Amino acid sequence: MIYNVEINDVLLDIEYIYEEGEKMEYAGSNGDPGTPGCSGSIEIIAIYTSLSDKNNNNIIVNVLPIKTAFTINFDCLDIEDIILKYHEE
Numbered sequence: 001m002i003y004n005v006e007i008n009d010v011l012l013d014i015e016y017i018y019e020e021g022e023k024m025e026y027a028g029s030n031g032d033p034g035t036p037g038c039s040g041s042i043e044i045i046a047i048y049t050s051l052s053d054k055n056n057n058n059i060i061v062n063v064l065p066i067k068t069a070f071t072i073n074f075d076c077l078d079i080e081d082i083i084l085k086y087h088e089e
Helices: 063-067 074-089
Strands: 002-007 008-021 025-027 032-036 040-052 057-060
Touching: 002 063, 002 074, 008 074, 040 063
Parallel strands: none
Antiparallel strands: 002 008, 008 040, 025 032, 040 057
8 A cells, every 4th residue: 555645845655554453342243252452553665755866867766774774854653653544534
């Protein structure tokens, strides 16, 4: 799946896997105790953006490896929360 977001005037395409959560079940149809359920989860696979190369040509780059190598001014957990809220709407 792809989610588009703008952070600090930079457009990002977030490629991710979404695992839907399980609803709470009070009791099974046979009377067995239910399950507490769990919330959905997101795994970010790539973060793409458009950058210019040394010849000023626009190229699409996966910046996730750069984000993990350096401290960049955004947090993947914040992006995961935004995407989870999008799926809950």
